[in-house]
Amino acid sequence: MKPRQKRMMLAGMALAGVVVAAVLAINALQGNMAYFFSPSQVVAGAVESGETFRLGGMVRRGTLEKSSASLESRFIVTDNAQQVVVSYSGILPDLFKEGQGTVARGKLGKDGVFYAEEVLAKHDESYMPPEVADAMQPMPYNGTRPQVSAQSVTAEKRNIKVPRSEPVVSLPQVDIE
Amino acid sequence: MIPEIGHFALVVALFMALVQTVMPVVGAYRGIPELMAMGRPAARAQFLFVAVSFAMLTLAFIENDFTVAYVVQNSNSALPIEYRISAVWGAHEGSLLLWVLMLAAWGLAITIFSQSLPEHFLARVMGVMGFISVGFILFILMTSNPFDRLIPGATDGRDLNPLLQDPGLIIHPPMLYMGYVGFSVAFSFAVAALLGGRLDATWARWSRPWTTVAWLFLTIGIVLGSWWAYYELGWGGWWFWDPVENASLMPWLAGTALIHSLAVTEKRGAFKSWTVLLAILAFSLSLLGTFLVRSGVLVSVHAFASDPERGVFILAFLVVVIGASLGLYAWRAPNVYGGGRFRLFSREMLLLANNVLLMAALAAVLMGTMAPIVLDALGLGKISVGPPYFDAVFVPVMLPLVILMGIGPLVSWRSGDMRPVFKKLRVVFIAGLVVGAVLPLVTMGRTTLMVAAASMIAVWAIFSSVQYLRDRLIRRPGNRGLSAGVYGMVIAHAGVGVFVIGATLSSAFSVERDVHVRVGDTVRINDFAFHLEEVKPVRGPNYHSDMARVTVTRDGEQVAVLTPEKRTYFVQTMPMTEASIDATLFRDLYVALAEQRGEDGWALRVYHKPFQAWIWSGPLLMALGGILAASDRRYRTSAKRIVQTRRRSAVGPVVREAKV
Numbered sequence: 001m002k003p004r005q006k007r008m009m010l011a012g013m014a015l016a017g018v019v020v021a022a023v024l025a026i027n028a029l030q031g032n033m034a035y036f037f038s039p040s041q042v043v044a045g046a047v048e049s050g051e052t053f054r055l056g057g058m059v060r061r062g063t064l065e066k067s068s069a070s071l072e073s074r075f076i077v078t079d080n081a082q083q084v085v086v087s088y089s090g091i092l093p094d095l096f097k098e099g100q101g102t103v104a105r106g107k108l109g110k111d112g113v114f115y116a117e118e119v120l121a122k123h124d125e126s127y128m129p130p131e132v133a134d135a136m137q138p139m140p141y142n143g144t145r146p147q148v149s150a151q152s153v154t155a156e157k158r159n160i161k162v163p164r165s166e167p168v169v170s171l172p173q174v175d176i177e
Numbered sequence: 178m179i180p181e182i183g184h185f186a187l188v189v190a191l192f193m194a195l196v197q198t199v200m201p202v203v204g205a206y207r208g209i210p211e212l213m214a215m216g217r218p219a220a221r222a223q224f225l226f227v228a229v230s231f232a233m234l235t236l237a238f239i240e241n242d243f244t245v246a247y248v249v250q251n252s253n254s255a256l257p258i259e260y261r262i263s264a265v266w267g268a269h270e271g272s273l274l275l276w277v278l279m280l281a282a283w284g285l286a287i288t289i290f291s292q293s294l295p296e297h298f299l300a301r302v303m304g305v306m307g308f309i310s311v312g313f314i315l316f317i318l319m320t321s322n323p324f325d326r327l328i329p330g331a332t333d334g335r336d337l338n339p340l341l342q343d344p345g346l347i348i349h350p351p352m353l354y355m356g357y358v359g360f361s362v363a364f365s366f367a368v369a370a371l372l373g374g375r376l377d378a379t380w381a382r383w384s385r386p387w388t389t390v391a392w393l394f395l396t397i398g399i400v401l402g403s404w405w406a407y408y409e410l411g412w413g414g415w416w417f418w419d420p421v422e423n424a425s426l427m428p429w430l431a432g433t434a435l436i437h438s439l440a441v442t443e444k445r446g447a448f449k450s451w452t453v454l455l456a457i458l459a460f461s462l463s464l465l466g467t468f469l470v471r472s473g474v475l476v477s478v479h480a481f482a483s484d485p486e487r488g489v490f491i492l493a494f495l496v497v498v499i500g501a502s503l504g505l506y507a508w509r510a511p512n513v514y515g516g517g518r519f520r521l522f523s524r525e526m527l528l529l530a531n532n533v534l535l536m537a538a539l540a541a542v543l544m545g546t547m548a549p550i551v552l553d554a555l556g557l558g559k560i561s562v563g564p565p566y567f568d569a570v571f572v573p574v575m576l577p578l579v580i581l582m583g584i585g586p587l588v589s590w591r592s593g594d595m596r597p598v599f600k601k602l603r604v605v606f607i608a609g610l611v612v613g614a615v616l617p618l619v620t621m622g623r624t625t626l627m628v629a630a631a632s633m634i635a636v637w638a639i640f641s642s643v644q645y646l647r648d649r650l651i652r653r654p655g656n657r658g659l660s661a662g663v664y665g666m667v668i669a670h671a672g673v674g675v676f677v678i679g680a681t682l683s684s685a686f687s688v689e690r691d692v693h694v695r696v697g698d699t700v701r702i703n704d705f706a707f708h709l710e711e712v713k714p715v716r717g718p719n720y721h722s723d724m725a726r727v728t729v730t731r732d733g734e735q736v737a738v739l740t741p742e743k744r745t746y747f748v749q750t751m752p753m754t755e756a757s758i759d760a761t762l763f764r765d766l767y768v769a770l771a772e773q774r775g776e777d778g779w780a781l782r783v784y785h786k787p788f789q790a791w792i793w794s795g796p797l798l799m800a801l802g803g804i805l806a807a808s809d810r811r812y813r814t815s816a817k818r819i820v821q822t823r824r825r826s827a828v829g830p831v832v833r834e835a836k837v
Contacts (some may be wrong), residue, residue: 004517010529017533018540025541025570029548034568036559042326054561066776070693091780092693094752105561131559 359391669802676795
């Protein structure tokens with residue numbers, strides 16, 4: 001084979017490989033993308049029922065209910081503005097806690113409950129998934145906003161725990177049967 | 178005092194790295210031997226000071242110096258000594274210091290093992306290595322100093338993240354980093370060759386053992402990480418297509434392509450500019466991986482709290498390194514003469530196909546990993562890409578690669594003759610089909626079309642490697658033994674087959690059941706009965722735990738007693754699942770204790786995972802192959818020969834084109 005032909009063929013093969021990979025990949029990517037929504041977006045109707053997506057926010061304190069006879073659990077995810085009831089049948093990750101950020105993947109049921117297929121774990125107590133951090137709304141002002149002193153800010157930067165008053169949120173109660 | 182010594186030593190190391198960057202390169206450019214000669218001692222001194230710095234940080238951990246902020250955040254007086262030492266690289270600052278230590282160690286290794294390199298070339302290599310060191314030491318000193326004091330000091334530390342208190346995690350990061358950083362050597366060789374304008378077979382020969390060693394460390398590092406995720410995260414998965422995992426897989430794919438492309442460049446003088454590009458790519462992906470993991474832009478199950486501001490520094494450094502090396506490539510590579518000719522059916526062509534497929538897989542993984550970041554940056558929404566995407570794009574690209582892998586070694590360079598090759602492989606091919614088809618049926622009692630196909634390909638990979646070895650043993654000239662490189666390749670290729678069998682059968686036939694049980698209950702999976710005997714409290718050095726006792730029986734006979742634990746660490750008060758695994762060659766029995774539910778009810782994960790051990794054995798075989806290949810005598814003899822030739826004539830290195 002002449003060098004020129006060879007070069008052409010090499011280029012052709014490389015190009016073909018790229019095209020095949022790109023077509024395969026884009027196809028698969030479209031089928032397996034899951035969008036992220038905050039509770040506010042969900043309540044506003046941004047999601048169609050039946051679509052798989054990820055819901056992120058804080059697990060509201062005092063809302064986690066675990067069945068003592070099965071692996072069912074229910075909890076409320078909030079972004080401080082709106083909230084969504086989540087139902088999950090399975091083992092929750094070790095670091096899943098009330099009052100902490102979480103991301104769950106699943107579908108919204110007709111009853112408005114988010115049925116999670118997976119609740120994502122994290123490795124570090126102080127880690128907050130960036131998208132959850134973005135989704136959180138500023139805390140509604142109710143007169144008891146915790147004052148953060150300069151000292152505790154540096155301590156937070158260093159990941160050192162300082163006792164802080166619990167943020168008080170008043171939200172409408174949601175009945176969980 | 179100790180942290181200050183460490184800090185100071187790091188500053189001195191920075192100056193040594195600066196000397197190492199500037200002097201040899203200027204010397205090589207101007208042709209001043211005295212300046213060129215400064216690279217070697219500077220690199221050694223740099224290693225010495227980085228090592229001192231690292232030792233001081235380790236000492237601070239051992240002595241529980243809770244006036245050092247980093248120690249406070251990652252250690253505790255109740256932490257066992259081995260974890261106090263591994264806590265040094267338990268978080269961002271220390272792991273970067275480990276990164277720099279590894280880099281300096283690779284630099285030191287070059288000064289020791291590459292005595293035979295021409296002065297000009299060595300000077301440039303030292304310069305490039307020094308430049309990378311400067312970047313990372315500056316990064317540590319400016320944004321992530323592990324020696325920062327905490328005033329006033331703390332009475333005790335916050336303890337090491339319990340997930341990291343594990344033997345696997347003592348060695349996983351050093352191995353992974355050895356691999357990541359090791360590609361800096363191939364990178365430096367490539368850039369040095371571009372600077373010097375000489376890209377030839379000798380350059381490829383010098384690079385090969387270094388690249389192989391870096392690659393084998395990366396392989397071991399990835400396996401250890403996967404193994405750790407398997408038993409320590411407590412969900413029994415071994416690969417999640419998580420961005421952090423992908424960050425280590427991408428340089429591995431590029432490194433694998435580089436190893437094969439280097440072979441062509443060394444043996445045939447072809448693919449020169451492509452090989453250089455791959456060397457740049459492999460290290461760039463290592464840097465990208467560091468950036469992704471350390472910057473906090475990723476949403477990952479493996480993500481630890483991180484600081485986005487640091488990401489900006491790495492990103493800037495990434496742009497400088499990649500931009501400069503690609504710029505240099507664009508400027509110099511067109512001058513590189515193409516090299517040997519070859520036909521459509523030749524080993525060159527098959528290795529080219531290897532590279533094309535690996536690059537396609539790499540591109541697909543890169544796309545899936547970067548898509549969420551890019552779309553978010555463009556304001557197009559926050560998305561995540563699920564494992565099905567990666568399975569769908571990765572597997573169809575890799576399986577043809579494994580098929581070709583069986584043929585490649587038997588085909589001659591330049592122009593292969595199809596007929597003798599197929600004659601040699603005919604029997605093996607049929608045997609592969611039969612054994613591959615039967616394997617799942619015999620071991621698991623059932624099969625599917627996909628499983629059978631993957632299993633055939635895997636068995637073919639093993640059989641054809643053995644056949645190649647047989648062929649070489651028969652055809653060897655005289656009675657000489659085969660080189661270590663041949664054995665290395667055969668073992669590594671067989672390892673790929675072992676891995677594919679493990680991955681296929683484990684994925685297809687694992688039974689994973691998350692159940693709610695009471696003490697005394699029995700869970701049945703396949704032939705195995707898991708009986709929860711009791712759950713009792715146990716106390717460890719820095720945690721207390723609930724330990725379950727699960728006896729596993731098969732046909733009434735006891736097979737194993739598993740003792741999974743649920744630990745709660747005193748300081749970080751985070752619960753930790755310690756899975757208990759009974760592993761044999763053909764199956765893993767896996768039990769994890771999740772949480773108490775109700776009076777004596779417990780959530781339990783009970784898994785039966787066939788062929789799980791093969792998933793780790795395969796890559797370990799690949800790494801073993803790498804060790805053999807890198808230790809091949811010809812890299813050493815050729816080095817000696819170069820030294821001799823150079824002593825005899827001052828012309829420069831002359832290396833005979835090897836015909837293997």
